[in-house]
Amino acid sequence: MDAETELGTFRRYRRATMRFVLTHVARVYVAGDSVEDARHVADQWAERDIPSTFGFWDDGRDTPRDVANQYLHALEVLKTGEYLSLKLTALGYSEALLEELAERAAKRGLRLHFDAMDPDSAERTRQVVTAFAARYGSKFPVSYTLPGRWARSIDDAAWASELGLPVRVVKGQFPEASALDPAEGFARVIDALAGKASHVAVATHDVKLGETSLRRLAEKDTSRELELLYGLPMRKSLRSAAELGEKVRVYIGYGRAHVPYAVSKVMDNPKMMLWMARDLLRL
Numbered sequence: 001m002d003a004e005t006e007l008g009t010f011r012r013y014r015r016a017t018m019r020f021v022l023t024h025v026a027r028v029y030v031a032g033d034s035v036e037d038a039r040h041v042a043d044q045w046a047e048r049d050i051p052s053t054f055g056f057w058d059d060g061r062d063t064p065r066d067v068a069n070q071y072l073h074a075l076e077v078l079k080t081g082e083y084l085s086l087k088l089t090a091l092g093y094s095e096a097l098l099e100e101l102a103e104r105a106a107k108r109g110l111r112l113h114f115d116a117m118d119p120d121s122a123e124r125t126r127q128v129v130t131a132f133a134a135r136y137g138s139k140f141p142v143s144y145t146l147p148g149r150w151a152r153s154i155d156d157a158a159w160a161s162e163l164g165l166p167v168r169v170v171k172g173q174f175p176e177a178s179a180l181d182p183a184e185g186f187a188r189v190i191d192a193l194a195g196k197a198s199h200v201a202v203a204t205h206d207v208k209l210g211e212t213s214l215r216r217l218a219e220k221d222t223s224r225e226l227e228l229l230y231g232l233p234m235r236k237s238l239r240s241a242a243e244l245g246e247k248v249r250v251y252i253g254y255g256r257a258h259v260p261y262a263v264s265k266v267m268d269n270p271k272m273m274l275w276m277a278r279d280l281l282r283l
């Protein structure tokens with residue numbers, strides 16, 4: 001074996017070992033597989049006056065019916081002031097399943113939020129949300145996600161503001177052709193929403209970006225909160241929000257697919273391991 005092949009094998013081995021260890025560590029740090037696990041974590045945050053949103057993370061084994069059942073169950077378990085985050089792609093865009101969810105959400109007066117998935121799903125999701133808002137707007141709120149790295153998000157921001165939809169701004173996990181810088185794109189979307197949106201969730205663990213976004217929205221008197229993902233480091237973000245006097249919400253992901261997500265985030269940025277360790281000790 002030459003030196004280059006040996007180095008490649010070593011790196012693959014090191015990555016596999018890291019993934020194995022992190023998967024076990026992440027099981028302690030993320031909510032768990034069931035909505036009851038998410039409820040347990042949400043109740044702990046609620047003691048600190050921090051509300052939650054629940055998001056079931058499906059994997060390839062879940063059918064749209066399975067996913068809808070998970071969402072229906074969550075709609076029973078969520079409390080006032082919390083909301084459900086859903087993935088339209090995981091429901092196979094099924095109108096019948098959405099109808100069931102709408103009925104349950106309306107009964108409980110809970111908000112349904114549409115997470116952003118791959119760019120190909122964006123237009124269809126926007127159409128569904130438009131129809132949804134027109135049909136159910138008065139019964140319960142619907143909200144939408146704007147990824148900063150997508151060029152279309154500026155136009156989507158104007159559309160959401162016009163409809164009065166609350167929005168969540170994220171950097172975005174899924175790139176598209178325009179290849180915008182996610183942080184710059186995030187700031188542009190915040191600018192487009194300031195003074196116009198009904199409510200903005202600033203969803204980032206990037207402390208500086210979170211601060212500038214919240215300040216920008218405050219200048220224009222726009223309703224806002226910082227939203228953090230349970231399972232990523234959050235101690236610095238929580239401190240910064242407290243210093244600014246801003247509200248915080250936690251997104252609690254659960255289900256089999258959530259642990260692999262948290263692990264891949266840390267693998268992409270190994271410094272996060274240190275932040276997580278500090279957070280675990282101090283939170």
Ligand SMILES: Cc1cc2nc3c(=O)[nH]c(=O)nc-3n(C[C@H](O)[C@H](O)[C@H](O)COP(=O)(O)OP(=O)(O)OC[C@H]3O[C@@H](n4cnc5c(N)ncnc54)[C@H](O)[C@@H]3O)c2cc1C
Nearest residue numbers: 115116170171172173203204205206227228229233251275
């Ligand atoms: C609530 C929420 C909902 C989301 N929903 C979606 C969605 O629907 N669709 C989607 O595509 N994506 C979603 N995402 C994921 C998002 O798009 C990003 O992939 C993810 O949040 C990582 O980007 P970031 O902005 O949080 O921070 P990163 O790009 O990971 O950057 C983090 C940076 O913050 C700093 N930092 C953070 N914590 C610490 C610490 N403890 N100590 C020191 N420095 C620190 C560091 O400078 C670091 O570089 C969501 C994220 C959140 C938080």
